[in-house]
Amino acid sequence: MQNIQDLEKILNSELNTKIKSSLIKHNQIYLKIDEADLTEVILFLKTNSKTKFRQLIDITAVDFPENEIRFKLVYLLLSHEFNQRIIIEIDVKEKEIVGSITSIFPAANWMEREVFDMYGIDFKDHPDLRRILTDYGFEGHPLRKDFPLTGHNEVRYSHETKKVIYEPVKLEQNYRNFDYESPWEGTKYIKELTDSNDKKN
Numbered sequence: 001m002q003n004i005q006d007l008e009k010i011l012n013s014e015l016n017t018k019i020k021s022s023l024i025k026h027n028q029i030y031l032k033i034d035e036a037d038l039t040e041v042i043l044f045l046k047t048n049s050k051t052k053f054r055q056l057i058d059i060t061a062v063d064f065p066e067n068e069i070r071f072k073l074v075y076l077l078l079s080h081e082f083n084q085r086i087i088i089e090i091d092v093k094e095k096e097i098v099g100s101i102t103s104i105f106p107a108a109n110w111m112e113r114e115v116f117d118m119y120g121i122d123f124k125d126h127p128d129l130r131r132i133l134t135d136y137g138f139e140g141h142p143l144r145k146d147f148p149l150t151g152h153n154e155v156r157y158s159h160e161t162k163k164v165i166y167e168p169v170k171l172e173q174n175y176r177n178f179d180y181e182s183p184w185e186g187t188k189y190i191k192e193l194t195d196s197n198d199k200k201n
Contacts, residue, residue, distance in 0.1 A: 002082040002083075002084060004024055004027060004028075004029065004084060005024065007029065007050075007051070007082065007084055008022055008024060008029055010050050010051070011029065011031065011051070014044065014048070014050075015041060015044060018033055018034075018037040018040065018041050019031055019032070019033060019041075020032040020033060020034065028084075028085045028086065028087055029084070029085075029086045029087070030086075030087045030089065031086065031087070031088045031089070032088075032089045032090075032091075033088060033089075033090060034090070035073075035090050035091075035092065035096070035098055035099065038088075038090060038098065038099050038101065039099050039101060039103075039104065041088065042075070042077075042088070042101050042104050042105070043104050045077055045086065045088075046077075046104060046105070051079060051082075052079045052080075052081045052082060053077035053078065053079045053084075053086055054078075054079065054080065054081075055077065055078040055079075055080065056075070056076075056077055056101075056105040056107050056108055056111070057076040057077060057078050057085075058074075058075075058076045058111060059073070059074070059075050059076075059108060059111040059112060059114075059115055060073075060074050060076075060115065061073050061074065061092075061115050061118075061119045061121060061143075062074065063119060063143065063144050063145045064145075065144070065145050065146050068093070069091045069092065069093050070092070070093060070094045071091070071092040071093075071094070071119060071121060072089055072090070072091060072092070073089070073090045073091075073092050073098060073115070073121065074087060074088070074089055074090075075087070075088040075089075075090075075101075076088075092121060094120075095122075096121075096122075097122045097123070097124045098121060098122070098123050098124065099123070099124050099125065100112055100123040100124060100125045100126040100127075100129075102125075102126060102127060103125075109126070109127065109128065110132060112126055112129070113126075113128070113129060113130065113131070113132040114132050114133060116129055116130075116131070116132075117131040117132050117133050117134055117141065118133065118141055118142055118143040118144075119141050119143055119144060120140075120141040120144065135155065137166070138153075139151075139152040139153065140152060148169075150169045151169060152168070152169060153166045153167065153168060153169060154166070154167045154168070154169050154170075
């Protein structure tokens with residue numbers, strides 16, 4: 001088994017111009033790179049004899065709608081030979097097109113389609129970039145934090161017409177409002193209530 005610190009040194013040595021930052025956390029290596037270097041870095045990690053990250057575990061994204069660079073695209077790879085995991089992060093602006101890695105990992109096909117469907121991130125040179133989880137004609141991307149909780153359309157079976165029909169949602173369109181504080185610290189209104197009670201006592 002390869003030492004994780006040695007692996008990080010190898011990566012920083014071999015890919016020194018491509019890596020923006022590297023970090024060991026939870027016994028895994030986290031690499032931050034630019035989108036322009038994605039295919040080159042992924043190919044190196046898969047084919048180099050010192051790394052052998054030959055399995056793509058997942059591709060996902062995180063949405064930060066309040067940030068100028070809205071998305072963080074995350075790639076998870078596994079090396080069976082060295083029993084190591086690596087996580088690659090890329091910052092992606094809204095409407096920015098990311099290079100597909102399907103030519104390196106064919107399994108990326110459906111993973112990239114899922115990211116496209118859920119977040120609306122486009123992949124250049126993808127062989128079949130279309131929705132994979134939502135229905136035909138679906139509006140929006142459900143894992144974006146500004147997507148309405150009730151969606152845009154209601155899908156139901158009509159006994160009169162004997163088919164599935166789409167109708168605009170008639171409910172109030174609330175949007176997700178996330179509190180990023182730890183639940184153990186409490187939300188803002190609980191803190192304010194606690195502070196006012198402390199002052200009274």
